[in-house]
Amino acid sequence: MNKELLLEVKNLRVEFGSKKNKFVAVNDVSFNVYKGETFGLVGESGSGKTTIGRAIMRINEAAKGEIIFKKNKINGKISKELDKEITEKIQMIFQDPMASLNERAKVDYIVSEGLYNLKKFKNEDDRKAKVERALMDVGLLPEFANRFPHEFSGGQRQRIGIARVLVMEPELIVADEPISALDVSIRAQVLNILSKLQREKQLTYIFVAHNLSVVRFITDRIAVIHKGKIVELAESERLFENPLHPYTRALISAIPHPDPISERDKIIEVYNPECHNYEIDKPKWVEIEKDHFVLANEEEINEYKNALL
């Protein structure tokens, strides 16, 4: 793994409520994220993981601590130039693609919104070209720009959400439960797009999930969050092989024995996505059992398919 430091979160604290009635949602959280890695933030509902992501996005203010992106402190008062830079370079993908797209706007506008906000295009042709490229990067056709969100499936809508982020040419993407609202047949497909983009654009991901089993296979390292604090942080495989904190152990032992994905179509979908830039020669994420993702080449995918026949 490339060990270039991209993001440092130091002693982060986030509070909600009033002075008298304070609620500490994130308490003394510290971690580093290295360029090119996928870093998992995992915890039960209400543990504070989204709040950490939103603090990195500067949506939630840090009451204490520092967030440092490429050696610059980005929380608190910052210069206009730095504000513009991180508005471009740090982006967020949201959980529910059915709720996170503006129904009344065409895809062209939805994908361009960040470009308009930062005036990040030379002229109309340049803007259109950027939108087309972003759509193609996520396997959607450029002509989809003229359609409205309701014309798309959940998976396509999540890809529009990814295109909207990609158009800004980010370096760090906070993906907040990006597959948990999706139908099982397209979860692996969205992971495949995220992997492809990571390879092509050297992206770094912070992957937020409530489900430890989902992140096991797709993250390099995992921080386990409990009641606003990190209780354990380790390389993903190590965390599963040798969990040290009782809460991590409890989370792992609570993972139900996965149900096999019995319908063959679920795996075939990996082969036959609506994506036109599907890379036939690259290993793909396949969800062989619920929440159990494996990176498989074509031959192995065939074996999984045959096993389900």
Ligand SMILES: Nc1ncnc2c1ncn2[C@@H]1O[C@H](COP(=O)(O)OP(=O)(O)OP(=O)(O)O)[C@@H](O)[C@H]1O
């Ligand atoms: N704007 C807010 N005002 C008040 N309390 C908040 C706010 N946002 C979050 N909280 C509280 O902070 C705690 C952490 O919330 P957060 O959304 O970060 O949890 P989470 O681990 O991401 O859970 P989930 O998976 O349900 O989103 C919760 O108790 C939540 O109710």
